[in-house]
Amino acid sequence: MSKDTPCVAVCMIDPKTKLCFGCGRTLPEIARWHAMERAERLAVMAQLAARMAEAGLQPIAASPRRA
Template sequence: MSKETPCIAVCMMDPKTKLCFGCGRTLPEIARWHRMETAERLAVMEGLAARMVDAGLVPMPPRSERG
């Protein structure tokens, strides 16, 4: 994946928090990701780790690391 995306090819949404288990984005963010300006993408990416911690989610490892 590109450095301008947090996607790790997990793509599973937590029904409680509405966040992706893999990257922490919401469905609306994922849907418009390629239409966002670089600065907006980077701003979203900067807050994803804290967002997942606040939601009590532990990110899943990328598929390549799960074997």
């Protein structure tokens, strides 16, 4: 994954908060991620940890890659 994405390839949306368990983004943010300017992506990424904590969610870690 690029450094400009918080994606950890665990794409599951919490039905209550509408946040991805893996990265904390909303579906609209995920859908338009590649159309966003880099500064906008970085601004969203700066909010994700607090957003997840406020929602009471623990991010799900990515599964290790198999060789």
